[in-house]
Amino acid sequence: MIKKIFFQSIFFNFFFLKEVFAAESGGMPQLNPEFWISQIFWLIITFGILYFTLSKFILPKISLNLELRKSQIQENIESAEKQRESSEVKLKEYDEIIHKSKMEAKKIFKDAREKVVKDINSKKEILDKQIHEEISNAEEEIEKLKNNAAKKINEIAVETSSSLLKILIGTEVNNSSISAIVNDLSKKNKDKYYGS
Amino acid sequence: MAANPMSQFEVYRIGPEIKLGSVDISFTNASLFMIISLLAILLIFNLGSKKRSIIPSKIQLLAELSYSFVAKMISDTAGSKAKPYFSFIFSLFMFVLFCNMFGMIPYTFTVTSHIIVTFMLASFIFIGVTIIGFVKHGFGYLKLFVPSGVPIVLLPLIVVIEIISYLSRPISLSVRLFANMMAGHTMMKVFGGFVISLGIVGGWLPLSFSVALTGLEILVAFLQAYVFAILTCIYLNDALNLHH
Numbered sequence: 001m002i003k004k005i006f007f008q009s010i011f012f013n014f015f016f017l018k019e020v021f022a023a024e025s026g027g028m029p030q031l032n033p034e035f036w037i038s039q040i041f042w043l044i045i046t047f048g049i050l051y052f053t054l055s056k057f058i059l060p061k062i063s064l065n066l067e068l069r070k071s072q073i074q075e076n077i078e079s080a081e082k083q084r085e086s087s088e089v090k091l092k093e094y095d096e097i098i099h100k101s102k103m104e105a106k107k108i109f110k111d112a113r114e115k116v117v118k119d120i121n122s123k124k125e126i127l128d129k130q131i132h133e134e135i136s137n138a139e140e141e142i143e144k145l146k147n148n149a150a151k152k153i154n155e156i157a158v159e160t161s162s163s164l165l166k167i168l169i170g171t172e173v174n175n176s177s178i179s180a181i182v183n184d185l186s187k188k189n190k191d192k193y194y195g196s
Numbered sequence: 197m198a199a200n201p202m203s204q205f206e207v208y209r210i211g212p213e214i215k216l217g218s219v220d221i222s223f224t225n226a227s228l229f230m231i232i233s234l235l236a237i238l239l240i241f242n243l244g245s246k247k248r249s250i251i252p253s254k255i256q257l258l259a260e261l262s263y264s265f266v267a268k269m270i271s272d273t274a275g276s277k278a279k280p281y282f283s284f285i286f287s288l289f290m291f292v293l294f295c296n297m298f299g300m301i302p303y304t305f306t307v308t309s310h311i312i313v314t315f316m317l318a319s320f321i322f323i324g325v326t327i328i329g330f331v332k333h334g335f336g337y338l339k340l341f342v343p344s345g346v347p348i349v350l351l352p353l354i355v356v357i358e359i360i361s362y363l364s365r366p367i368s369l370s371v372r373l374f375a376n377m378m379a380g381h382t383m384m385k386v387f388g389g390f391v392i393s394l395g396i397v398g399g400w401l402p403l404s405f406s407v408a409l410t411g412l413e414i415l416v417a418f419l420q421a422y423v424f425a426i427l428t429c430i431y432l433n434d435a436l437n438l439h440h
Contacts, residue, residue, distance in 0.1 A: 035207040042227035046234045055283030061245035
């Protein structure tokens with residue numbers, strides 16, 4: 001449409017060239033009042049249409065569009081902000097959970113270690129006790145055996161000395177007198193043999 | 197085309213003579229380019245506001261950038277009170293800009309190179325601003341001519357100067373735009389004429405001038421539209437927020 005008018009205008013330009021040449025009489029054509037009224041008339045019409053159309057139909061649409069975009073962007077920013085906040089909360093929660101579970105794991109580990117240490121200690125105690133008991137038992141037995149051994153040695157000494165005397169002298173010697181002597185001797189030598 | 201650099205500003209009738217009573221309101225080449233500018237603006241901004249997408253298309257971006265450019269210009273110079281006049285200033289800026297820009301195409305007519313057109317726009321703005329000022333402030337609007345902090349001895353002189361400068365606003369506003377457009381186009385025509393008359397040997401220098409001048413003129417076309425709009429904003433600011 002505009003193209004057509006444009007080319008038409010060029011055509012008209014050439015068409016009215018003769019007239020243009022005729023009007024060429026020097027001075028400024030702007031000051032020639034011949035078409036002033038016409039120009040004012042068409043200016044009022046075109047500018048009026050332009051103002052009316054722009055103010056009634058086009059500019060409100062552009063304004064609305066700009067506002068819509070602004071509010072949309074604002075909304076998007078707000079929702080992004082909200083999501084960021086929620087993600088931060090989630091991150092915090094996550095951190096907390098991690099922290100908690102770490103603590104728990106530590107605790108469990110500590111407990112387990114304590115338990116194991118306790119167990120070992122108690123077992124060790126029992127074992128120590130047992131060992132101690134066994135040692136004391138053994139010591140007792142040794143003591144017993146030691147004591148028994150002294151008695152038996154005395155008895156053996158009495159028997160051998162009585163049988164020796166029988167062979168040497170040929171008579172029976174009273175056992176009790178021999179044992180008395182042996183006991184006396186053994187008491188005297190006791191320190192020498194056993195060192196108690 | 198004609199050798200006379202002023203002949204590009206000739207207004208001539210297109211089609212039959214139209215008479216309204218005894219006045220001639222014929223369709224001329226000036227009317228044609230007003231309508232072309234009007235249609236171009238409406239086309240671009242209609243396309244730019246048709247679809248409502250979050251990520252704008254190129255034409256939508258163009259419309260929205262122009263919108264926010266003018267909106268920022270108005271709020272910077274005239275404050276938030278000037279919001280009801282946004283549509284008017286936007287239309288004004290776009291109309292002047294498109295008329296200037298269409299004038300940059302060879303063999304076209306520049307609507308804004310005619311004093312009557314710019315003077316009509318400027319006087320409409322002047323009358324409108326004065327009415328707004330009196331409606332908003334009553335006779336207090338006359339305080340505009342009495343600046344504060346001026347010695348009483350100088351006051352009569354200052355008031356006279358202020359009144360003259362206020363009354364000359366439509367003239368300065370219209371002549372600025374008209375003279376800029378006319379001077380630029382005349383100069384381009386003169387350099388174009390040099391290219392032809394100097395021929396293939398010496399024509400290159402004025403041709404390169406012509407090319408550079410075209411760029412400058414496109415800048416001027418935008419700048420004058422901007423100045424026209426921003427001065428309107430400043431006058432509106434005077435009427436809305438009485439500073440003196």
